[in-house]
Amino acid sequence: MKKFFYILLVFTVLSSCSEYQKVLKSEDIATKFKMGEELYNEGKFAKANRLFAQIVPNYRGKPQAEKLMYLYSNSFYEMGDYYVAGYQFERFASSYPNSEKQEEASFLSAKSYSMLSPAYTKDQKQTVEAIEKLQTFINVFPESKYVADANTLVQELDFKLENKAYSIAKQYNLISDYEASIKSFNNFIFDFPGSSLREKALFYRLDSAYKLAMNSVERKKEARLNQAKEFYESFKKAYVNSEFISQADDMAVELNGALENYSTKS
Template sequence: MKNLFYILITFLVFSSCTEYQKALKSEDIALKFTKGEELYNAGKYSKANRLFEQIIPSYRGKPQAEKLMFLNASASYEMEDFYVSSYHFERFVSAYPNSEKLEEATFKSAKSYYELSPVYSKDQAETITALEKLQEFVNIFPESQYLSEANKMVKELDYKLEKKAFEIAKQYNRISDYKASIAAFDSFIIDFPGTEFREEALFYRYDSAYQLAMKSVEYKKKERLEAAKKYYISFKKDYANSEFLEAATDKLNDIEKELENYSTKS
């Protein structure tokens, strides 16, 4: 019985493969469509996709084209070929603005871009595109069943941009480009007012101003010391119990000593 079972399974697999190969080589576009849909429903997206790609040009302008284009885009999506699925879903949305699949296609197009978004340390061009696409989706379908998921993705993508901007500003501090660091932290604080990195950003902005002042040429030093002191006041005002306060205050003492020298000279 066990051998018979294995023989039956082998036969079914072989038969299925043979049917697929026949459909692949056939000139019958209806057969390719039917077999492709069958494979798609069975979760065999790669095989289905090959059949769909063969017949899309032949169905252009026909009633079946809408379903075919959606299945083709969905097959790419399920295969996690997100560059291709984003393109195909966008084409579908453009070609069939009145389709009952419009909401799903628009969402999956945006989600394809979301899936392409890299880790925060890499270039974030695709993250920005994904945010734009998701925002478009939310604007068009404010009552969508996918709204909660879309908002969650937007929040995650926003965090990547936030983290990226913070790390860039911090990196300028590490490499002693203090002017760039101050400017980057100024922009960061404005662009991300509710950021969880705000305390650290204010401290490193102050530290950059301190380092810049202490290493300045004489004719610029007093002005920069006073600017650094203002950054300290701003930091302490918002974070009087900060873990960075002791280090910040030690730097302030250095600033005060340097400023006293200018008072003595005058």
């Protein structure tokens, strides 16, 4: 009995594959559309996509084109081909402005671009583009049920940009390029005022300024000591209970000690 069912299963699979290949080679666009939709509904998106790709040009301007183009666009999304999905959904939304699927397509287009965003350690051009696409969607559809998801994606992408900027500034600190580190942390603090990395940014800006001042040439030392002291005061005012506060206090003691030499001279 088990052998019988196994043979039946193999026969069914082979018949199904044979039928698919037959339709794939057929000139009958209606049959291709019908089978493509059936495969799509079964979750066989790659197979459905191949059929849809063959008939898209034939349906331009026809009543069924809207449905076909939505299924075609979403098959790319479901296959994980987010670059093409983003483009196709964007085309769908502009081609069918009155479609009941326009809002969803606009969101999925923006979301597709967000899926292309790389790790924060890489170039973030695509991340910036995705944020712009999502923000456009939010502005156009402020009451959409997808707005909450769009805002969440924007926050995640924003954090990548924050992490990238913070990491660059921290790297300058690690390689002892303290002037570049201070400048980068200043930019970070200005660009991302509400960042969860702000506390660390303020501390490592102080750390860079402290090390730069303490190892500075004499003609620049006093000004740099005063700048480091200002950074300490800013840090302590904002994060008096920080995990870094004892280190910051130790730096302040040394900074004040070094500054006393200049008060005596004057």
